[in-house]
Amino acid sequence: MKPSSNKASRRAAPVVALALVLATGAIPSRAQDAAASGAAAPLSGPITFRLDPAHTFATFEVRHLGTSTLRGRVGPITGEVLVDRAARRGDVRLRIPMTTLDTGFKPLDARLKQPDLLATEQNPEAYFVASNFHFDAAGAVTEVRGEFTFRGVGQALSLRARSFACRQDAMLKREVCGGDFEGQLKRSDFGAGFGTPFVADAVRLVIQVEGIAG
Amino acid sequence: MMKKLALLAALAAVGAAAHAEPATYALDPSHTFVTFEIGHMGTSTNRGRFDKKEGTVTIDKAAKTGKLDVTVDTTSLNTGTPQFNKHISSEEMLDVAKYPTAEFHGDKFTFNGDKVTEIAGNLTLHGKTNPVTLKALNYNCYQSPMLKREVCGGDFEATIARGQWGVNYGENYGFPDNMKLVIQVEAVKQ
Secondary structure, three states, rough: OOOOOOHHHHHHHHHHHHHHHHHHHHOOHHHHHHHOOOOOOOOOOOOEEEEEOOEEEEEEEEOOOOOEEEEEEEEEEEEEEEEEOOOOOOEEEEEEEEHOEOOHHHHHHHHHOOOOOOOOOOEEEEEEEEEEEEOOOOOEEEEEEEEEEEEEEEEEEEEEEEEEEEEOOOOEEEEEEEEEEEEEEEEHOOOOOOOOEOOOEEEEEEEEEEEEEO | OHHOOOHHHEEEEEHHHOOOEEEEEEOOOOOOOOEEEEOOOOOEEEEEEEOOEEEEEEEEEOEHHHHHHEEEEEHHEOOOOOHHHHHHHHHOOOOOOOOEEEEEEEEEEEEEOEEEEEEEEEEEEOEEEEEEEEEEEEEEEEOOOOOOOOEEEEEEEEEHHHHHHHOOHHHHHHOEEEEEEEEEEEEEOO
């Protein structure tokens, strides 16, 4: 994918990436492409992070009858994250396994997986593809804007970092970066409006993510 | 004269209590969960949830008093990662083989009008008991169209220092003592 100033092709890029993901069953990696072409990745250049399956989950929160907050967890999320802190750029392609839904109460899981809500049989995965990264002065990621595809419907989504940090992990002997991200969406925008307004249309996404530098 | 006044006050109190008797609510297992949140190496937040619990709440809206009794099955820990479930359940942390339940008994309810804002009580975990106050972020009652009963509940939070309950694992290498309890609760009038 070459950077393009053409708006239409920029919008199409996530779709192309998604098609590649679906076709190959793997997340394409620019770093691997660079290695394959013989170019050594400079230290300050793009670094590919492998998502840590023990620390990468999404939880959704939705208000139930104006009273309590219903939560469901999906994950681990798979995919790859490419970040170039010096160039202040990044690229992320995530596959979110909706079939792993776990609310803690199996009858509720079964209800939420039905075609009028998560529709997990028809769409077992959701996707988040983004290349619009924002950083603070110290180089920490503050926001990632991209496209979220849920139930086969793609919509713009912004994930804001509540916390972000990198550490040299003593056990893995590698750099680990990650944090807590939050996003907000309306489920009716994706055709999952069943039960509104008794169960709120507004959904808050709470995402734990840690990536291991490859 | 004083005796007569005291008798009158006692009668008035009894009358009021009879007028707005305390109601008992059973916890709805599909909308009642305890999730804990704890920082991981200064990077992200780890979460775990206890899936099995039971309990009752008694609320007297007129007298503004209440009582909450909850028993959590600590063997129902669910983090989404089997090796974490195993490790946290082990002797190094919750030791659920020895302490298969945690209990919270709250008997000091604070109200703002009809709404519960705080529940203070004692949390027994890992064989130790310490006071904990649960603060309400949301509280509401509604008439359930499906159950045809009143349901009350909300979201409660508390931050606890796990060392007070003798759970100190990893404090020397970056796992914080403080952890947050995030509680969803709905209870159905009996």
